Amino acid sequence: MKSTLPPTAPALDAFECLRIQRDLAIALGAATTLDEALPLCLKAALLASGMEGGGIYVHDPAAQGLHLASAQGLSDGFVQSVATCPVDSAFVAMVAGGRPVYGFFPDMPVPLDEVQRSEGLRAIAVLPLLHDGMVVGSLNVASRTCDEVPSAARGILEGIAAQIGGVISRLHAEAARRDAEDKMHHMQEQLAHVSRLSTMGEMVAGIAHELNQPLYSIVNFAKACGNVLSAGNPPDLDRLRGWTEEIAVAAGRAGEIVSRLRRFARRSESPRRTASLHEILGESVQMVASEAKRHGSAVSLEPGNPSVAVCVDRTQIQQVLVNLLRNAYEAMDDGRVTRRQVTIRTGCVDGMAEVSVADTGPGLPADPGLRIFDAFVTTKPGGLGMGLAISVTIVEAHGGRIWAEANGEGGTTFHFTLPLAKKDRENGD
Amino acid sequence: METEPTIFVVDDEEQSRASVCALVQSMGMQAESFSSAEQFLCSYREGRPGCLVTDVRMPGLNGLELQEELQRRDIGLPLIVITAYARTSSTVRAVQRGAVAVLDKPYENDDLAEAIRTALTRDAARRSEQEQQRQIHRRIGSLTPSERKVLDLMVRGLPNKSIAKRLNVSVRTVESRRHAVFSKMQAPSVVALMRVMMIAELDASPHRGA
Numbered sequence: 001m002k003s004t005l006p007p008t009a010p011a012l013d014a015f016e017c018l019r020i021q022r023d024l025a026i027a028l029g030a031a032t033t034l035d036e037a038l039p040l041c042l043k044a045a046l047l048a049s050g051m052e053g054g055g056i057y058v059h060d061p062a063a064q065g066l067h068l069a070s071a072q073g074l075s076d077g078f079v080q081s082v083a084t085c086p087v088d089s090a091f092v093a094m095v096a097g098g099r100p101v102y103g104f105f106p107d108m109p110v111p112l113d114e115v116q117r118s119e120g121l122r123a124i125a126v127l128p129l130l131h132d133g134m135v136v137g138s139l140n141v142a143s144r145t146c147d148e149v150p151s152a153a154r155g156i157l158e159g160i161a162a163q164i165g166g167v168i169s170r171l172h173a174e175a176a177r178r179d180a181e182d183k184m185h186h187m188q189e190q191l192a193h194v195s196r197l198s199t200m201g202e203m204v205a206g207i208a209h210e211l212n213q214p215l216y217s218i219v220n221f222a223k224a225c226g227n228v229l230s231a232g233n234p235p236d237l238d239r240l241r242g243w244t245e246e247i248a249v250a251a252g253r254a255g256e257i258v259s260r261l262r263r264f265a266r267r268s269e270s271p272r273r274t275a276s277l278h279e280i281l282g283e284s285v286q287m288v289a290s291e292a293k294r295h296g297s298a299v300s301l302e303p304g305n306p307s308v309a310v311c312v313d314r315t316q317i318q319q320v321l322v323n324l325l326r327n328a329y330e331a332m333d334d335g336r337v338t339r340r341q342v343t344i345r346t347g348c349v350d351g352m353a354e355v356s357v358a359d360t361g362p363g364l365p366a367d368p369g370l371r372i373f374d375a376f377v378t379t380k381p382g383g384l385g386m387g388l389a390i391s392v393t394i395v396e397a398h399g400g401r402i403w404a405e406a407n408g409e410g411g412t413t414f415h416f417t418l419p420l421a422k423k424d425r426e427n428g429d
Numbered sequence: 430m431e432t433e434p435t436i437f438v439v440d441d442e443e444q445s446r447a448s449v450c451a452l453v454q455s456m457g458m459q460a461e462s463f464s465s466a467e468q469f470l471c472s473y474r475e476g477r478p479g480c481l482v483t484d485v486r487m488p489g490l491n492g493l494e495l496q497e498e499l500q501r502r503d504i505g506l507p508l509i510v511i512t513a514y515a516r517t518s519s520t521v522r523a524v525q526r527g528a529v530a531v532l533d534k535p536y537e538n539d540d541l542a543e544a545i546r547t548a549l550t551r552d553a554a555r556r557s558e559q560e561q562q563r564q565i566h567r568r569i570g571s572l573t574p575s576e577r578k579v580l581d582l583m584v585r586g587l588p589n590k591s592i593a594k595r596l597n598v599s600v601r602t603v604e605s606r607r608h609a610v611f612s613k614m615q616a617p618s619v620v621a622l623m624r625v626m627m628i629a630e631l632d633a634s635p636h637r638g639a
Contacts, residue, residue: 216445217445227455
């Protein structure tokens with residue numbers, strides 16, 4: 001029953017209310033999560049209304065009801081007893097009305113249990129939070145000392161409730177955008193991975209050749225050691241030692257080839273790291289060295305500045321290089337091309353690292369409608385037309401761009417840019 | 430004249446080259462290595478005995494082009510071709526053109542050693558045959574033109590009378606020239622003479638001097 005005590009909430013002057021709302025607006029601007037924003041709102045609501053306790057409920061999509069996301073000035077037992085409100089509860093029905101409710105707690109049209117009654121709450125305000133015209137939660141504040149929420153406080157509480165609705169709105173949108181970005185990024189990574197595997201499939205002959213090279217040496221040296229040891233006369237130990245060292249070197253080379261392939265085949269975990277651009281390029285050239293040989297191409301790496309560091313997903317950038325190099329080798333493997341040379345150059349332009357891959361091939365077809373960077377567009381018989389499309393998504397995901405132009409040798413030069421590593425990250429990595 | 434055979438190793442890959450040389454040395458033979466077909470062609474001195482072990486895929490002249498070049502230059506050095514790729518029509522052609530063996534990389538242990546032995550045997554046989562031919566050509570060269578005419582008709586199986594008639598000389602003259610031919614050619618009979626001439630004609634016309 002309502003007591004006869006007069007409302008005792010201290011009246012705030014208008015200036016103070018404005019200050020509280022301004023401070024809240026500033027603080028909310030910086031908040032990036034609801035967990036961060038809601039306590040700020042609740043604190044401001046209590047401060048502005050002179051109420052002692054309260055909480056903010058938000059819609060729980062999983063449970064379809066409301067759950068208490070933030071509480072202040074209430075006993076643990078009470079908080080626990082009101083933490084979740086099922087979708088069919090009287091409280092949710094009241095909030096769903098979408099209009100603020102001011103009342104006397106024990107008289108509210110909701111069933112109360114012993115714990116809730118003994119909290120001693122008297123005046124209460126329930127302010128639905130709206131987002132896009134939908135009720136997404138509520139701001140509740142209550143007093144143990146006064147019987148009525150002062151009418152002067154009601155306006156500011158409604159203002160704060162609107163602010164909370166705005167924050168929820170903004171954070172939802174941001175979370176959705178982040179989600180979409182993550183999904184995009186994940187899909188791009190998966191696509192790059194699948195394409196890498198398919199590239200490796202095409203490279204199998206070359207890889208086998210590259211692996212056979214050290215294996216061939218190992219077989220020869222081992223056989224030579226065996227011959228010397230079974231010859232009967234005392235073996236020349238220095239010579240034997242030299243040969244066994246050669247075996248170790250060759251085995252090491254085979255191991256390097258295998259681990260390089262494994263790194264390339266792996267689903268990239270995609271932390272972008274600071275890495276030496278020159279090193280990434282060098283390794284890429286190695287990966288397709290046997291293809292260069294098969295197509296009779298020479299390749300040279302001419303870094304403008306060998307110590308340039310970039311912040312990239314190493315495997316993906318190698319993938320771009322491997323795509324461009326294989327395209328170049330294949331383009332030049334044409335009876336009409338007498339000099340087959342690929343030149344990779346690097347430089348820095350406008351705060352980005354730029355890589356160019358120039359070939360001496362027959363050049364791109366003169367068809368202006370040919371969009372070589374689109375998926376399923378290819379000039380190669382039997383080509384899938386995925387290599388360049390994947391390269392575009394990789395380079396653009398890194399914030400760079402990729403383009404092609406005819407060069408002075410009648411061939412084609414592909415360029416792409418990559419973000420330079422920040423100096424301050426260079427040491428920490 | 431060099432008699433010890435040398436295994437000439439041509440491979441653009443340094444370690445592969447060194448490993449073949451090691452294998453050759455462990456077999457008690459000498460090896461010389463070259464990083465390209467061109468380098469080998471520049472330094473090879475005609476007539477050195479041995480065999481050639483070459484990789485197929487190399488910058489510049491590849492192994493198969495090297496084989497063609499050897500044939501063009503009439504260098505009969507037996508050839509072993511090493512390929513890192515599965516046998517292709519071009520490597521099959523290499524065998525058809527007379528390569529001792531085409532080996533896949535990496536091969537079964539004994540293959541290369543075995544192939545080298547076969548190649549050296551073939552080289553030795555080729556050399557002794559060449560030597561024999563040279564001797565025969567020298568002998569043919571020692572005949573007078575009229576003895577030479579008699580020889581040509583003898584190996585065609587003509588009797589003395591027919592030869593005398595053809596050459597418009599007496600049978601006695603033919604008989605004396607026959608003696609000279611048997612003795613200069615170091616052949617005791619017409620059959621032996623025919624065999625000698627067959628050997629001589631294997632790769633060169635009998636009219637070419639030695």
